[in-house]
Amino acid sequence: MSIHFEKLSHVYMPDSPFETKAIDDVTLTINDYEFVGLIGHTGSGKTTLVQHINALLKPTTGKVIIDSLDINSDKHALKELRKKVGFVFQYPEHQLFEETVEKDIAFGPKNLKLPKEEIAIRVEQAMELVGLEPEVKLRSPFELSGGQRRRVALAGVIAMRPEILILDEPTAGLDPGGRDAMLLMLKKMHKKEKMTVIMISHYMDEIAALCSKVLVMEKGKPVIYDEPKKVFAQGERLAAMGLDVPTTTKLIIALEKKDINIPKDILTLKEIHSYIAENYGGDDSA
Amino acid sequence: MGVMIVLKNITLGQFFPGSSIVHKMDPRIKIITVFLFIVLIFFVKSFYGYLVVAVFVAFVIMTTKVPIKYILRGLKPIFFIVIITFVLNTLMTPGDDPYFSWKFISITPKGLKQASFLSIRLVLLVIGSQILTLTTSPLGLTDGIEQLAGPLKKVGFPAHEMAMMMTIALRFIPTLLNETDRIMKAQISRGADFETGSLISRARNLVPLLVPLFVSAFRRADELALAMEARCYQGGTGRTRMKVLKMSKYDIYGALAFCVLIALIVLDYILAA
Ligand SMILES: Nc1ncnc2c1ncn2[C@@H]1O[C@H](COP(=O)(O)OP(=O)(O)OP(=O)(O)O)[C@@H](O)[C@H]1O
Numbered sequence: 439m440s441i442h443f444e445k446l447s448h449v450y451m452p453d454s455p456f457e458t459k460a461i462d463d464v465t466l467t468i469n470d471y472e473f474v475g476l477i478g479h480t481g482s483g484k485t486t487l488v489q490h491i492n493a494l495l496k497p498t499t500g501k502v503i504i505d506s507l508d509i510n511s512d513k514h515a516l517k518e519l520r521k522k523v524g525f526v527f528q529y530p531e532h533q534l535f536e537e538t539v540e541k542d543i544a545f546g547p548k549n550l551k552l553p554k555e556e557i558a559i560r561v562e563q564a565m566e567l568v569g570l571e572p573e574v575k576l577r578s579p580f581e582l583s584g585g586q587r588r589r590v591a592l593a594g595v596i597a598m599r600p601e602i603l604i605l606d607e608p609t610a611g612l613d614p615g616g617r618d619a620m621l622l623m624l625k626k627m628h629k630k631e632k633m634t635v636i637m638i639s640h641y642m643d644e645i646a647a648l649c650s651k652v653l654v655m656e657k658g659k660p661v662i663y664d665e666p667k668k669v670f671a672q673g674e675r676l677a678a679m680g681l682d683v684p685t686t687t688k689l690i691i692a693l694e695k696k697d698i699n700i701p702k703d704i705l706t707l708k709e710i711h712s713y714i715a716e717n718y719g720g721d722d723s724a
Numbered sequence: 725m726g727v728m729i730v731l732k733n734i735t736l737g738q739f740f741p742g743s744s745i746v747h748k749m750d751p752r753i754k755i756i757t758v759f760l761f762i763v764l765i766f767f768v769k770s771f772y773g774y775l776v777v778a779v780f781v782a783f784v785i786m787t788t789k790v791p792i793k794y795i796l797r798g799l800k801p802i803f804f805i806v807i808i809t810f811v812l813n814t815l816m817t818p819g820d821d822p823y824f825s826w827k828f829i830s831i832t833p834k835g836l837k838q839a840s841f842l843s844i845r846l847v848l849l850v851i852g853s854q855i856l857t858l859t860t861s862p863l864g865l866t867d868g869i870e871q872l873a874g875p876l877k878k879v880g881f882p883a884h885e886m887a888m889m890m891t892i893a894l895r896f897i898p899t900l901l902n903e904t905d906r907i908m909k910a911q912i913s914r915g916a917d918f919e920t921g922s923l924i925s926r927a928r929n930l931v932p933l934l935v936p937l938f939v940s941a942f943r944r945a946d947e948l949a950l951a952m953e954a955r956c957y958q959g960g961t962g963r964t965r966m967k968v969l970k971m972s973k974y975d976i977y978g979a980l981a982f983c984v985l986i987a988l989i990v991l992d993y994i995l996a997a
């Protein structure tokens with residue numbers, strides 16, 4: 439599903455001394471099946487922007503249009519919309535509440551009023567997709583590890599089979615192993631379920647590895663929306679916004695000082711490797 | 725999204741930051757002044773007296789630079805009480821020369837006067853205490869209360885513990901509100917419904933919100949207790965403060981202005997007697 443913001447603005451606590459313009463006149467289209475990485479300095483309005491996509495926040499002015507439907511125009515459309523947009527909040531493991539993992543994952547599908555058998559199938563598939571062993575089904579979510587709990591929360595959203603999946607810093611607070619597993623899972627899911635994915639992250643390596651587009655926000659405005667290669671080639675501009683570049687880009691800059699010049703739009707170690715092999719001789723077996 | 729709108733409108737202790745003389749006054753002086761002000765209002769005997777108080781209050785509000793809108797917003801909850809007080813007092817006070825009378829109901833000059841006085845008193849009372857909470861940060865307030873209640877420690881009143889509890893509660897209200905908002909949104913996007921249905925089904929629908937909220941509150945309490953212990957917190961005895969409440973010239977200005985008001989009210993009292 440495509441997402442279109444039209445002149446969207448959002449003001450928190452209007453007419454008070456704490457008034458904040460979190461989103462400032464955003465016009466932007468995100469195409470179907472895109473995997474968008476959303477980056478920006480803290481407080482730049484990333485979370486606020488994505489919460490408009492399933493009408494958790496209402497625009498102060500402007501519109502959000504999803505597949506040619508203005509989502510705030512019609513109350514009945516809201517329920518349908520929420521079926522189609524899955525939202526994984528920051529630290530989603532804090533939202534678990536049921537006695538067993540199985541029941542918690544089934545909460546969403548149950549609210550969709552699906553038949554029992556269908557729910558059971560979905561729970562099973564969601565657990566498999568996020569890499570949870572079937573044995574944990576009957577355990578309490580509160581006795582699992584943090585990483586496992588996050589998988590349960592993610593499965594709870596996946597089980598609703600959303601067409602748009604929004605993830606707010608899905609890897610925050612995970613250990614490197616858990617992070618890699620999470621990323622691999624997202625990649626697989628994006629391919630398999632043909633979803634449009636928007637992932638907020640502060641880790642540029644993740645963004646470089648996964649995303650087809652990068653959206654950079656600054657002070658409530660989208661300043662860059664482009665392919666990762668093109669975005670991360672503008673290292674100085676990003677640094678001015680308090681943002682980092684991926685490790686690979688840093689490597690390229692370091693190599694530049696040693697007079698090894700690699701184009702900055704290369705993003706994976708593999709590509710760097712073969713580029714050096716090709717252009718600077720040496721053998722490829724290393 | 726009814727509940728969310730409610731959450732959005734709760735401003736913490738309604739503090740309105742600023743740098744006016746009133747803001748800079750020592751919270752202790754402000755608390756005492758407001759207390760005296762409330763007592764004082766009950767001694768006003770004439771319309772002129774109320775006029776003086778009203779002018780004084782208006783003057784203070786102007787000095788604080790708090791938009792009048794905020795003061796009015798604070799009056800909203802007592803609006804009905806004022807109306808009811810006024811109507812009942814007007815109708816139920818017996819007196820001479822009624823403008824209108826029917827059975828035990830009558831409208832008399834005395835009734836009207838009494839009703840207006842009571843309503844004005846109520847409004848002034850609320851505005852007075854509002855000026856205190858609008859111009860004093862919640863932390864300043866608890867600090868002030870703790871110090872003012874200090875002498876009560878001698879008779880075993882846990883002034884420090886009370887103040888610490890209030891401070892911690894105040895500190896965590898925004899955190900828990902944020903958390904509520906986030907969990908609520910998370911469950912709404914999983915299809916939870918917090919707004920429709922019968923009373924019982926609504927109560928049941930709150931479970932997905934309340935369970936995570938309690939879990940997180942307990943976790944935070946645990947962490948905070950640990951952090952406080954790790955920094956050797958052991959209650960109030962022997963504890964010093966980084967920011968000691970100090971009186972300044974602003975307190976003298978405030979106190980002087982208030983003394984003028986007292987003098988005028990005393991004058992009003994004597995003249996009316
Ligand atoms: N519920 C709220 N009430 C008032 N102001 C808010 C609220 N949520 C966010 N803001 C303000 O809106 C601005 C944007 O916040 P937002 O949470 O969208 O930023 P973000 O880009 O997600 O930041 P982070 O990377 O820290 O998560 C900030 O200035 C923030 O203080």
Ligand SMILES: [Mg+2]
Binds near residue numbers: 484485486606
């Ligand atoms: Mg955020």
